[in-house]
Amino acid sequence: MWYLCVFYHRLLDYRKPEFEALADLFGAFDNNNPSSSHSLEWKLPEHHHPDSPFHFVNLPSEDIARNIANRSILVKGVYEIWGEGSSYEELKEAVNSYPDDRKLPYLTSDSTFRLIVDRFGKAISFKDQTALIKGMSYIPFKGKVDLRNPEHKFWLIETDDYESNNGLPPIVDKRVFFGREIGGADRKLLPTYELKSRNYLGPTAMDAEVAFLMANQAQAMPGKLVYDPFVGTGSILVAAAHFGAMTMGADIDIRVVRDGRGPDCNVWSNFKQYGLQMPVSLLRADNNLPPWRPGLKEIFDAIICDPPYGVRAGGRKSGGRKLLKGVVSPYTVPDDKRTGHIPSTAAYSLAECVHDLLDLAAKMLKPNGRLVYFYPVLRDNNDTIDVEFPKHPCFKLIASCEQMLSYRYSRVLLTMVKIGAYTDEIEEIARVRHMEFRENHVKWMEEGNLHAAVFSPEFLGGEDLDGKIGKDPKKKYRGKYV
């Protein structure tokens, strides 16, 4: 059945992938059929731009629609549409011809209901709202009105025939929808989990909204084990734990995972603060040389992380800087100094970090497990991102969602599903590659230096721009907040 899905008008790239990840989680796809595409059928209302918040989506049942909508972060509402039209007269005709057996069960006298008027892109005065609600009196509402806690919520939604506000191309026709709400996101989560009230924060703690989106992409739920190899203050795992998953995290910085800022300000306290299940495990380990026992594989249901890519925070791995450059030979720690010795670490290039992450995920994820992580991308002048995302024979990339961070770079949330087994052959290729990275440490650090590209005073390819950065070819609405 077709439903109208209205999204919050933000993080545009994340909307459909989140919806589809949840659709998969709640059984919208036939898992016994390997050729099933695992993507939903979408349709735009007439004359709507793809970035519009209004989309029609085909779902197998109302229960699935409700589950998806209630768990999502970006779905304002999913509605069973009783009628639509380009004017209120057309709407009336459509609602009246909508079959009674779909309408009457929700209009009975023992039910409570509420009618909500909404318009995208413009506020409606209270007076106009009342008039619009009165105008719907041709629907035989028998129930009692309950504004606080109604059983049924009906929505009258207008898309205004705005010009160029909202940044979207103008819509020629005004469109009016009337429908019954099936479900919608619980955005109250966001103020509850917002970072400013979190006890323990690091410089790269993940924003609560994005962390929830990541947990949804990873399909976190009770009974599943979710791992973050760059756990930091645990901001991503908090979201996964909120959805009931067991969590596990590692970090190379022991001050962060073990000590925090005191007994009530550490990774554990971040979970305690929200009454969440504590992580199953926190440990200090190097993603470059993971300490997992040989033979251990396919144990995690999902791996979610924000790898250090050297822009706001750089990664570290075992082995000294000078050692990897070949300037000094390995330092042998004297026996009497072994306890309490602080091993030196070296910078960890993005390419190597991503290689290690994919190798770890290929080995440690269960079949159909999900790897969800951010990947940085430099933007060029033409508002295109033309990059090849990391590939791996065990994985299929199913979603890439861009979030612009600055004029020069974006981060892209990649969701990869494990489709192939981790074979000996793949393991051997990864081992050889690992050695290559070790031997060419210096080269990789220079090539992968995103920090310089993002923060250098001159824009890369500044010739075309001729020093005039004023002409921003990017659509403004994709700026700070979306």
Added chain:
Amino acid sequence: MRLLTHNMLSSNIKGVINGFPLRIEVEKVIEKQVDFNPDFLKNMFSKIDWKALADASKIMGYAELPEEVPDASVLDSDEFLQKFHHALLELHLEEGALVCPETGRRFPVNKGIPNMLLHEDEV
């Protein structure tokens, strides 16, 4: 550190072949209650190295687990699942160390966090 973690870790010092299981040096064990989730336990059961778990739980002062690898049919028994749950998730090594069985290298565990980072001459 819970025994689930212990069951997953090994000493990955360069050249070490049998780095698993790490021997546990106990200084302080605490018990923390964890919500019981049979689905999670059933998922984990096949991934666990049973002998390492049974031995480790004994060292931590809990001797209720069978020595031999139990048949998967025990997963229907609530009594077994409760014991498995307790050993796997509720026993914490708060202070102590994990010792590499081959080289004797101590990986310290402080405030419940195992420090698995290698020294320069071990990578």
